[in-house]
Amino acid sequence: VLRKTIRKFPSSRLFYLMKAKSHDEIAELCDDYDLVKGEFYFDRNPNTFSCILDYYRTGKLHLPAERCSAILEEELNYWKIDEWELEPCCRDRYQQEKEEIKEDVEAESNHSQDKIKNRFKRYQNKIWTLFEKPNSSTMARIMAIVSVTFIILSTVVMCISTISDFMNNSAIEVIEVICIVWFTFEYVVRFLSSPNKWQFLKGLLNIIDLIAILPFYINLIAINIERRQTDVNSTEDFKGIEGIAKSLLLIRMLRVLRVLKLARHSSGLQILGLTLKKSWRELFLLNLFLTIGVTIFSGFVYYAERDVNGTQFKSIPGTFWWGYITMTTVGYGDTHPTTIPGQIIGILCCITGVLI
CATH class of the missing domain: 1.20.120.350 (Voltage-gated potassium channels. Chain C)
Structure with missing residues (x-):
C-alpha cells in the first residue's frame, strides 16, 4: 500500500504504523517486521484482508460474499476502521447479520428460557426488523x-x-x-x-x-x-x-x-448526521471565530455610526444582526453604515467573513 494512500485514513492501524518510530511502537502494531527489507507481518485472515486492502485502494468498504460478519467486525476493529465506513449496499446486511449472530449467542446461553418467551422474542425481533431494516425483506x-x-x-x-x-x-x-x-x-x-x-x-x-x-x-x-x-x-x-x-x-x-x-x-x-456529530469540535471552533468577529466589528461600526442622525446602529447587541449577515456575506441591505469609517469597517467585516 502506498504511503499517500495510507495518509487518507489517519485513524487506521497502517497510518499509526507508518508514523511509529520506536521498536515498541512498531511491535505493538504488527506481529513481526524486517526493517532491512521494509516488510511488516500481520497474522490475520488473508481472505478477509482483501476487502480491507480494497478499502485502502478505492476508499470504499464492501462486505465479502458469504463471509461471517463477526470475523469482519474483528478485522475492522484490528485495522481500526469504523464499521460505518461500509457502503450502504452492505451496511444493512452487515448490521442484520450482527444482530442475528448476537441473538443466536444469546439464545444458546439462555437454554433455560421457556418456549413461550423465546417465541415472543422471535416475533418481537421480526417486528423490529420489519420497521427498522427496510432492506431486510x-x-x-x-x-x-x-x-x-x-x-x-x-x-x-x-x-x-x-x-x-x-x-x-x-x-x-x-x-x-x-x-x-x-x-x-x-x-x-x-x-x-x-x-x-x-x-x-x-x-x-x-x-x-x-x-x-x-x-x-x-x-x-x-x-x-x-x-x-x-x-x-x-x-x-x-x-x-x-x-x-x-x-x-x-x-x-x-x-x-x-x-x-x-x-x-x-x-x-x-x-450526514454522523459526520456532524463527529465534527462538533470543529463546528464549535468555527462558530466561536464567527462570534468573536461579529462582536469586534459590531462594536467598531456602532462607535463609527452612533452619532449620525437617524442611525440604525443604536447599540452593540442591536448591531449583531448587521455583523452576522455581513460576515456570512448574505447582506440583506436593511441595515448598513452611511459614514466612510463605517463603510470601511463593513468592507473589512466582509473580507474577514470570507476568510473565515
Whole structure:
C-alpha cells in the first residue's frame, strides 16, 4: 500500500504504523517486521484482508460474499476502521447479520428460557426488523414506502394548511389526523418491539419521531383548556388564555420537524448526521471565530455610526444582526453604515467573513 494512500485514513492501524518510530511502537502494531527489507507481518485472515486492502485502494468498504460478519467486525476493529465506513449496499446486511449472530449467542446461553418467551422474542425481533431494516425483506420495503409516503403527505398538508384558502379545511384536518395516527402506531410498535427500551428513548431519530407526534396531542389538550377558560371573564383567566395561545404557536412550529423523519429512511442523511456529530469540535471552533468577529466589528461600526442622525446602529447587541449577515456575506441591505469609517469597517467585516 502506498504511503499517500495510507495518509487518507489517519485513524487506521497502517497510518499509526507508518508514523511509529520506536521498536515498541512498531511491535505493538504488527506481529513481526524486517526493517532491512521494509516488510511488516500481520497474522490475520488473508481472505478477509482483501476487502480491507480494497478499502485502502478505492476508499470504499464492501462486505465479502458469504463471509461471517463477526470475523469482519474483528478485522475492522484490528485495522481500526469504523464499521460505518461500509457502503450502504452492505451496511444493512452487515448490521442484520450482527444482530442475528448476537441473538443466536444469546439464545444458546439462555437454554433455560421457556418456549413461550423465546417465541415472543422471535416475533418481537421480526417486528423490529420489519420497521427498522427496510432492506431486510419485501414487506419491510413496503412498510418503509408507506412511512415515507405519510411523512411527505403530512409535510405537504402542513404547508398547504397555512394558505388562507385552506385554513380550517375539514379535509386537511382529516388527513392530518390520519397521518398522526400512523406516526403514533409506528412509534408505539417500534417502542414495544425494541430490544432495549432505554436506548430506544435516547435515540436521536426516535426523539425526532416523538417531537413530530406530541404537538398534535398537546394542541388538543391546550384547545380544551382554552375553551373551558373562555367561559370565565376574569382578567387573570384572559391572561392565561393569551399564554396558552403563545404556547400553541410554539407547539405548531415544532410540526415542521416532521420532515426530519425522512432521515430514518435515508442512509445519506444518517451519514450526514454522523459526520456532524463527529465534527462538533470543529463546528464549535468555527462558530466561536464567527462570534468573536461579529462582536469586534459590531462594536467598531456602532462607535463609527452612533452619532449620525437617524442611525440604525443604536447599540452593540442591536448591531449583531448587521455583523452576522455581513460576515456570512448574505447582506440583506436593511441595515448598513452611511459614514466612510463605517463603510470601511463593513468592507473589512466582509473580507474577514470570507476568510473565515
